[in-house]
Amino acid sequence: MRDVAALAGVSHGTVSNYLNHPERVSQDKADRVRAAIQTLGFVPNTPARQLRLGESSAIAYIAPDVSNPYFATIAEGVEQRAAERGLTVYIANSNRRRDREDAYLALFEQQKVRGLLVASHGEVEERLAAVRTRGTPSVLVGQAASSPRQPSVSVDDVAGGRLAAKHLLSLGRRRLAFVGGPVEVRQVRDRLAGARRAVRGVRGARLEVVLPVDRTIAAGHLAARELLARAPQDRPDAVFAVNDLLALGMLQALTDGGVRVPEDLALIGYDDIEFAAASLIPLSSIRSPHESFGFAAVDALLDDIAGTLAEPHQVHPPELVVRTSTAGRGGAPATP
CATH class of the missing domain: 3.40.50.2300 (Response regulator)
Structure with a gap:
């Protein structure tokens, strides 16, 4: 970032604002920083940024079968709402296998994502509880949770x-x-x-x-x-x-x-x-309502993180x- 700042003729703080708060940077300085980044091939260090800010800008959605249009539609909703809330999304396909689901749970926990959205065809609530005790919150998607501590979005x-x-x-x-x-x-x-x-x-x-x-x-x-x-x-x-x-x-x-x-x-x-x-x-x-499931799941996750989740179990009526x-x-x- 110091090299980018020197080439662009701006302060280190301006480069930081360009990456994290672009609305604070004038158009002229933004153009210069962008040109310097392209010239130098600079790529921001996301793990370092997360360590500095104390939180991740990513969440993860684990689906059991992304070839099924139902889960693909949920994924689209998750991505759209996450983008609106300033987040990026990792999407994983467990292929309805317990071992793959466990591997992704471990991977995303290690990556320190802000939270997990998990659609599972198995009993996953106990495993999510263990992940939650270590600091990663989650929302169960597609089946109602039994624990009041586990948020869920489901259909009756x-x-x-x-x-x-x-x-x-x-x-x-x-x-x-x-x-x-x-x-x-x-x-x-x-x-x-x-x-x-x-x-x-x-x-x-x-x-x-x-x-x-x-x-x-x-x-x-x-x-x-x-x-x-x-x-x-x-x-x-x-x-x-x-x-x-x-x-x-x-x-x-x-x-x-x-x-x-x-x-x-x-x-x-x-x-x-x-x-x-x-x-x-x-x-x-x-x-x-799978079109709105992704929206509801992201909102429930962020509300849970903020401590403002009023209803942990959203059960939608079928039609x-x-x-x-x-x-x-x-x-x-x-x-x-």
Whole structure:
């Protein structure tokens, strides 16, 4: 910085202000400092800056699967809100593996990030508590925390599962199937619990549970092929897929196999990703506010750090979005 200051003909403090408080530097001096930085190839030492200021300008978001548009949308919201709050974001993909998740938790703790946003398909709250005791706060994204000390931003997945199954039942469907797994994943378990509540007490209704090993388009193909291998009268007349990727994979394989959607089988997904509405047969889905999740998570983290977080557990209500895959092209419920 001293070399930059000397070449630009300004004080060391002016260079510091240019890097940290550019609004305090006149246009003329800013242009000179910028030219000196380019000439010298100067790169600010971020770790040194953090040590001097006593805090990091970065937060981290750990997602379980960034190839899933749901988590990618959350990441976009995190980046946008962080930029508005003067922060940068590290984004990591755990690929739904506990070892990778632990490695990223350790890495970001060592990097002294200001805080963590963690979306996990496993039980991570106890590990976040240990990280918090060592000085790194966090927000759990996508599942409600049980501890009042652990902030979280989530959707009421039990209510979402109930909404999906109630919609299928309202169409007159009675042979329902829930497709999604494994049930060790909190979100899967909650959505299944909600579906079971909706089916319970409805005369003649039953809920079959199909547990694919994954929640991807490929897994949806495989699950649909299993249904296609049955005689038509032994198939469900409605399917609730635990997420939209599974549902879209099933939709493709079912229609390729000659099943009419929704006439023969009504199909609903979960998350309402962008591709749900754009499918050849637009997919009904349960919408969660993932567009605003990133904003809410960043705000909750910074409020927690500031000691101003009023509600540690934000639980957002889900919303039913009805499209052709359940209601038919005319928009009215299809009759089985």
